[in-house]
Amino acid sequence: MSLGDVERVVAGLPGTEEVARHGARTWAVGGKAYAWVRPFSKADLKRFGDEAPPEGPILALAVEDLAEKEAVLAARAGDGFFTIPHFNGYAAVLVQLDKVSEGVLMEALLDAWLVHAPAAVAKAHLEGR
Structure with a gap:
């Protein structure tokens, strides 16, 4: 998978905004970064x-x-998911994009989006799928 694939998936998640955070591309919903x-x-x-x-x-x-x-x-160690010491105690995981499948990436991005999506927006999106 690639950053282009990430862009395609997040474009379908309502309320997503692309912002720069610490100089890195960041996707947020409800003002909070999820990817x-x-x-x-x-x-x-x-x-x-x-x-x-x-x-x-x-x-x-x-x-x-x-x-x-x-x-x-x-559950996903074999799919390119991992962490590093910098993320100890922080509720986030890292994904090596060239090792993850499209289905797993789509599911992981949706799950990350759901962490911060406003409840009404999340409900409407999930019901419309």
């Missing part, structure tokens, strides 16, 4: 040590809470 491009910082790269960091575009996705984060990581 953003997450390049590795120098500190992130240092923490990988001798291990090669995941390649390609990396997307960060909001999750409901830390329990949901652990569940997503356990």
Whole structure:
């Protein structure tokens, strides 16, 4: 998958706005970010040590809470989902786009959007699917 695929999916999620946050492309709903491009910082790269960091575009996705984060990581580790020390204690996961399938990416973006979408907007969207 690619950032173009992300753009296509989020275009179908009502109330989504693209903004820049910390210089990175970010998609938000209700004023809150639910997905953003997450390049590795120098500190992130240092923490990988001798291990090669995941390649390609990396997307960060909001999750409901830390329990949901652990569940997503356990269920989707083979699908390119992972975390890094910088995200410890933060309700978000990272996705290596070139390892995730279209269906999994679509589901993950919808789930991330639902974290912050206003209830009425989310209900209307889900009923219209």
